[in-house]
Amino acid sequence: MTYLKECTVSVFGLGLLGASLAWKLTSDGSVRGVAGWSRSPETVRRALDAGMITHACVSAEECAALGDILILAVPIRSMEETSRNIAAAVRPDAFAVFDLASTKTEVGRSLASVWGPRYAGFHPMAGKEKGGIGNADPELFLGSVCAIVPFPETSPSVLALAEELASALGGRSLRTTPVEHDAVTACISHFPVLVAASLSLLAERERERHPLLPLLAAGGFRDTTRVAGGPAWLGADMASTNGAQVRRLAEEYKKVLDELLSAAPEELETLLARASASRGSILAAKEAWSREERK
């Protein structure tokens, strides 16, 4: 058995998630050390100066050679390439490799093929509207759900370590499968980004016709489109690496929307009441589960 406290954690990528995770582990002293690497040397220096990491690495290979646990926090589309680049530099006794990607089926399959039993998917469901190390926060994961996604090869002790890591971040772990993870996150996170972006682009067109549009926009527009304000590269990464699920949901969504559009007023009221109840029930179930955890 390996325990988190005796491990050096190597973090690849120091954006919002990577830097926040590193910072939390460093500041709590919950691991022996945190090595950090980013494509940008300036970002690595900044992370060291701010006390987010204990070792600043000039190369991904250097970072790989230091870690007992490797955490991939690079953009989804770079996960596999980064893995292949560092594979030779990783110590034979390195214990676990986790990725923080928001989609798991495609990326997990390719990472499992590189890392074998040492790999499990790890997805802390936390974020902010604006990304980057400048928005990093050691308490970003407090109270958040960390999805832990085993693959057929994953060693049980790696899963136990993933749960320890979730606790160290202040989150709560939840095991799921790659397909379930991607279906659910497509529904509650990735597809909503496209919904919100479409509404923003629609408003842009309508504004050309009616320049006073912004003056009438209020909290409803702001909230419904909030997730369209996030980093475009991340939205594109999520939607494209989870494309099959997103497209499946989009087809169902358009049918539901058409049903609302063609409903008579009384029928529409019934459907809207059901929508409100569904939303309320989903949020209440989440809330109850979170309260249960705090007990």
Next chain:
Amino acid sequence: MTYLKECTVSVFGLGLLGASLAWKLTSDGSVRGVAGWSRSPETVRRALDAGMITHACVSAEECAALGDILILAVPIRSMEETSRNIAAAVRPDAFAVFDLASTKTEVGRSLASVWGPRYAGFHPMAGKEKGGIGNADPELFLGSVCAIVPFPETSPSVLALAEELASALGGRSLRTTPVEHDAVTACISHFPVLVAASLSLLAERERERHPLLPLLAAGGFRDTTRVAGGPAWLGADMASTNGAQVRRLAEEYKKVLDELLSAAPEELETLLARASASRGSILAAKEAWSREERK
């Protein structure tokens, strides 16, 4: 010329908007008195007990006979019927009739035919997730935009009074036409309700397949669907009395969504960046206009 301070304002309907408006005018002493009527005698009593109104009316006719200014705050679908019911009881020297409906083309046309030059549309763009007198707040309209919608018959002095009323509520008035009002509010408010409700209904279905869905739902789902949590009767009223604009926008929206769904990753990133910029520009224009007002 009539001045607000010398007027008794009669409010028909004491839900969130009607009660908040009455309360603000009563508590600031910005009018001579506020008469209030609701279909529910219990609601009228509650409004009087809480000091939201100065005269509790047992019938719409009684309320009509007291007012220099009449404010219709009943559900959109009841506006015309309420108007016809009270028309005979209104004093010949009553000065102005405003409706607080969130759509203006259809309802305005029918109200203008009842009230002639005394009528103008008045739409304070403010609300809360939960309606009803229990959520009333005299400061609900503070900083909000009050759309003022003249009809061909509307007397200029009625428009001046509408502007005075907007100021008394703590809002800022903005003149627009019925068609422009309905096109813009369909885009930034009414259609987003259907977008949010469709997403909630989609999540309900997906939850049947994956019962852990709520546990993975986070802030993105909550915010994107927030407007689906409002009163169903209101959403149905808005979408159905503004049906032509909502359907026109829905057709454009589906095309935009399809464009995002079929885009290659780099193309999608470009479109998402544009969506984020459009949203940012709309919110910034609103913010700049609000700051200008505060000067």
